[in-house]
Amino acid sequence: MILSGKDYSEQIKELDSYIDSLPTKEGKLITVLHKAQDLVGFLPNELQNHIAEKLGIPVSKVFGVVTFYSFFTMVPKGQFKVAACLGTACFVRGAGAILDEFKKELKIESGETTEDGLFSLDAIRCVGACGLAPVISVNGKVYGRVTKENVKPIIEEYLAKEVN
């Protein structure tokens, strides 16, 4: 299957065998979507069609669930996923300004991906590391007590990784 210009046949094969291995398909839509997003990275329409067929449910139900939950995305995310925590603890310690700084430096809004596909930016709700507020994470790595001045060096840290 070609999605967004890339061949994902291998991943789809793995997804299919995962679905076939489930003891029951009842109530498993969210579990299957988690698996699909793990494998492919995003859940475009073609993939939703495929999952609906495999599970024997209407595609409208799949679409309804994908768009309901913020965890699922229909567009590819960047290679480096920046998540700025906007939980209350981080908010009162200035998380809003940190998010704005990332928007400014990366020139994207939250929820978007840079044109080169390197960075995506999301505002998230509480990673539970409130002792370190304000917190951001990049691909799951948590940075605590972030200041506006830290934003550029963090981005550069990942740009350097890309060059290497």
Place this chain on the structure above:
Amino acid sequence: MANFRMHILICGGTGCMSSHSPEVHKNFIDILGKKGLSKEIQVLKTGCFGFCEQGPIVKIYPDNIFYVGVTGQDVEEIINEHVIKGRPVQRLLYVDPMKKSPQEEHKDIAFYQSQVRIALKNCGLIDPENIDDYISVRGYEALGECITSKTPEEIIKIIKDSGLRGRGGAGFPTGLKWEFAQKSASDKKYVICNADEGDPGAFMDRSILEGDPHAVLEAMAICGYAIGADEGVIYIRAEYPLAVKRLQVAIAQAEELGLLGDSILGTGFNFKITLSLGAGAFVCGEETALLNSVEGGRGEPRVRPPFPAVKGLYQKPTNINNVETYANITQIILNGPEWFNSIGTETSKGTKVFALAGKINNVGLVEVPMGTSIRDIIYKIGGGIRGGKKFKAIQTGGPSGGCIPAELMDLKIDYETLNAAGSMMGSGGMIVMDEDDCMVNIAKFYLEFTLEESCGKCTPCRIGTTRIYEILERITKGQGKMEDLDALKELGEVIRDASLCSLGQTAPNPVLSTIDYFYDEYLAHIQDKKCPAKACTDLLEYVVIDEKCIGCTLCARNCPVSCISGAVKKPHHIDQSKCIKCGVCESKCPVKAIIKQ
């Protein structure tokens, strides 16, 4: 089991792991190994100690010495000085901000002195990935006792007598909930653990699952026996990967020892537990929305009645409690309902875990008896407000709760007092705010949250929260009108009365409580177009104080929109029509001659 002369406990909670505790853990193991000490010194990775502000935490038994802010480089010194020579490393001890002296022992630290730990009893004490550790602290004894020598009715009576109420929000009596599910006749029933801790700023459930997962599994099995269910589901946020992993490990270990699965302890009682991952929707913490999500659908709430105890998961009778509620169960069975009942207030028994965060010195998890005053939590345990600022308000209950002003600091916290004060217990988030926090802005923050998280099924919540948010947005921009205050109140009341589930019913609380307690602040925004806390940027002006300005030109050179003018060594001036209020000039000025007002 090997006999160790010393145990080194390293916090493996999310907070400390983000502060690089895995490196500390690895260095302890490596260096002790090199020195040939691995057989006499045990290194354990435990759950959360609660003192997240000071992480990573390392605790050494039997000396009971408590180290804070330990880095990988400190490990060698701790081993050489403390482990080998018996001299605690002074520079890594916790320094009490009030007493200004280093505190060696755990019990000397004010943060822990006023706490009573029931739900968090084993957090920071045992290795959560080792079931033997849990069994050594009387783990699975309560389950054994229940299924071999107690009837379901006896267990439900114990829980009812204990006075335990749900720790997830509204505080419904747990024993009664179990009884309803038990009395619903059916061939199939379910036990669900609600671990969808969506309240931003609350992390107690995550810490319990990371630090003591077996306590929750054991309690769910006891509940299953009491109500006649053979299947349990833990609905957990996908955002908590560490808790998910520890639960998976714990379930596998319990199954291997026959403490979960078929015919537990040979009694013929079957109980299995599976995990169901959430996908990022706050409304799924509402129990009927949660049911729909476990079934793989959109997490929209159902109309109640029928309640889940009658028609729950797949239309079968289901008991749903949250993590902290379950974490109390085994202790109640082991120590008796009278013991639990003796702690707390008239209507609220036992303890409550709060996630203390915001502008407070000791951010972390605290467990205190019901009836503890806000003052004690903030000053005795929390170590006071950061940077010596003035305490303004405390927000409890997350987006469903309200803001309680400093004047009510002596309020003794329980379900009823918080409700009477216009807030609620909720899951136990407690955000401390100081003089720099604008209450209108905070109300706007919460409404932005609820409007995004509203599932959209019922109109009052979907449209109402949007309208409230728009009004608050206007007020914080200086475009508010006096009629807006009446509109906010009226909208709030309609949303509260007409929404389908508790997300909508409680959504107006942050607005209504701040209008009640901080009316002057709303007035200042609307009438004077000023933000007293200087937080709303649209109502601010950056100005140069001529007498202080030394004309160094630093501000002018750094201004991104070049709106600052002035000659060298002469006072500068900011052109308000061009200023974008970014604050760069204020932060660059070496003599603090630029202020916001």
